Amino acid sequence: MRAFAGLLEHLAYTGGRNAKLAYLAEYFAASPDPDRGYALAALTGDLSLGRVQPALLRAMVAQRVDAELFTLSYDFVGDLAETIALIWPEPAATIDLPLGRVVETLLPMSKPQAARQIAHWLDQLSAPERLALLKLATGGLRVGVSARLARVALAQMGAQMGGPTVEEIEELWHGLAPPYTELFAWIEGGARPAQAAFAPFRPVMLSTPVTDADLPKLAPADYVAEWKWDGIRVQAVSESGTRRIYSRTGDDISGSFPDLVEAMAFEGALDGELLIRRGDQVAPFADLQKRLGRKKPSQKMMAEAPAALRAYDILTWEGEDLRGLAFDARRARLERAVAGLDPRIDASPLLPFADWGALAALRADPPEVVIEGVMLKRHDSAYQAGRPRGPWFKWKREARLVDAVLLYGQRGHGKRSGFYSDFTFALWDGAAPEAPLVPVGKAYSGFTDEELRRLDRFVRSHTRERFGPVRSLEPKLVVEVAFEGLNRSSRHKSGVAMRFPRISRIRWDKPAEEADQLNSLLDQLPPEG
Incomplete structure (x- = not known):
């Protein structure tokens, strides 16, 4: 737990992205299996530990510390786990508890059993390790690390050993499970893990912001424009009989939108915006928000807030990878593809414009209030993972x-x-x-x-x-x-x-x-x- 506690402390008090990446890569390279795999799972949200609730923590600390002292301390510190870690009686001697042992011990336990076990461990750990243990056990790390950032760190760790790119890691991610032993072996020069996931996630292409002052530097004839819809960016993948909807960061959210999954009667991968649509009318984001995170939405909810996909791009179709084609070629393929699909899936319309002034007029008066602005995409742009500067821009309406x-x-x-x-x-x-x-x-x-x-x-x-x-x-x-x-x-x-x-x-x-x-x-x- 010492190395993991040190990592969490560095991440919590480090604001810079590059510094966080360096700490992550250093930890993953120096830590053994399965500790580093469980740490990775905890950081990416793929470790469902959460064995201890606040009431159990309060009951646990009440057996060791005066109640009034704890109340005053909690009021000052403001974080329950941090307060307990600081106020817990210091042990006469400490141990270095392996992270893997913590996870594998707690996973099969009931919540009361886990609370007793955690109290026993707290009696043998230093304050930073106590905090790391409590954060891990409650599932509340909050150290400013996204799943994407952790995967970038993995790629950086393996770069000098000829390991995979972050895009290669992300395409396999959903077929892997903690503690990711095969993944780390691959990163360190071993064999690529067998593809365990059907309908895999492909890393998305992102845009960069553009302002009014930037536009004169761009040639209008080089770009197409389309509306920027106020939904959530998703990737709809249907391959070999498996259908999945991924968020832009690669999280599988299919369970929240079974009505859209039902409509995905195709063989390929589409990139687009998940919306709530009633007929031709796109509903406000608040209607979509009601369904986000719902693992099993009711029939009533799906009827009142039907999910739809407004497709922006096409990544693969009927076994062919189309990402290397120019945007115009992909757009033609996209329009042909969605023409024969369920009406819940359509293509985002392109906007005709002669110059930036004409597009500015469209942007200032969109046909629907749920439109956030416009997207600009080069005619000749291939679909590149990440955020390349130049091919795609987002020109949002003023805040x-x-x-x-x-x-x-x-x-x-x-x-x-x-x-x-x-x-x-x-x-x-x-x-x-x-x-x-x-x-x-x-x-x-x-x-x-x-x-x-x-x-x-x-x-x-x-x-x-x-x-x-x-x-x-x-x-x-x-x-x-x-x-x-x-x-x-x-x-x-x-x-x-x-x-x-x-x-x-x-x-x-x-x-x-x-x-x-x-x-x-x-x-x-x-x-x-």
Whole structure:
């Protein structure tokens, strides 16, 4: 656990991508099997350990530590696992507990058995190792590592030994299982594992942002344009009788959308946008969000929010790999392919335009509110994994802005665990200051480190009430919030849900009474129905 604990600490307190990759590659190269395989599974979300719930943790620590001392400590630290790791009595001597033994011991245990075993181990570990054990056992690592980043680290680890590329690793990923012994052997120069997965994921091609100022550098005649839909990017693969829907990062989400899987009566792989579509009308993202993560959606849910695929590209078809063809050739193949498919699968239409001014006019007045902007793709571009600069661009609509009042501050995680960095903001439900403030969203990005420190000081000096790691605040500070979209939401008291909110500016100069009213958001909502 010592090496794994060290890795988690480095990852939690390291912000740079390259530094995280270096720590991951170093750990994977130096650690033995099966420890490194289980660490990889934990980091990529493929380890279903989660054996201990908060109530069991509280009961466990209550047997070793004074309850009042623990309550005060938890209020200060703000993270349950971190509080327990710090407050647990120090052992007279420590052991180096193999990560593989931890996983293989806990997996078959019931939750009460696992809690007793974890308490026994905590009595023999140092504070960093106790934290690593608790994070592993609860499934709450949160160290800023995506599954894609971990796979990139694997490729970097094996690069000097002639190992596979990240694209080769991703094509096999879904046919492999922890602790990935065959995968590590391949990376270190061994034989390629037998392809265990039918209908594999192919690494997707990504676009780069473009602004109004960038467009004059590009020739309009070199590009085609299409709408950028507000859904989720997916890859629909149907091969050898196996049908799968993957997210852009390669996660298998087929179980959440069996109605779309049913419509995939083809032999090939399509790249596109997963949407909720009722007839010709694309529903707001909020309707799609209701189905995300649902392992077994009900018939009622599928009838009310039917899934559809709006295809952008075609990767393979009837046994032929088409990724090396130019975009125009692939587009022709795509249109022929979807013409004979279920109506739930169609091709995203291309937009005719003569110059950037004409396209800007289309972008400014899209036919549906769920459109986020436009995509630009070179006529001659092959389908390349990753984010090559030049072939594909996304020209998004300008972010919307609203001035809101900070209402709650919550402690962050990892390197932000000592700061209040997650903020709930609100709008006036009528004329200020007599009207109530209604929460409309939460943001934890958009500010610099210096601004974070100043926000943290504001939270500490303007607290009204404390609720564990959360503090309610005096309504005095206004922040300018940028967001990408807006949907109706019955789960929120305000009736609205923002897409990708972030703090774009802190208005230290603006009185709270001058923040915006809720009606300014309600007027921007898409029509119902």
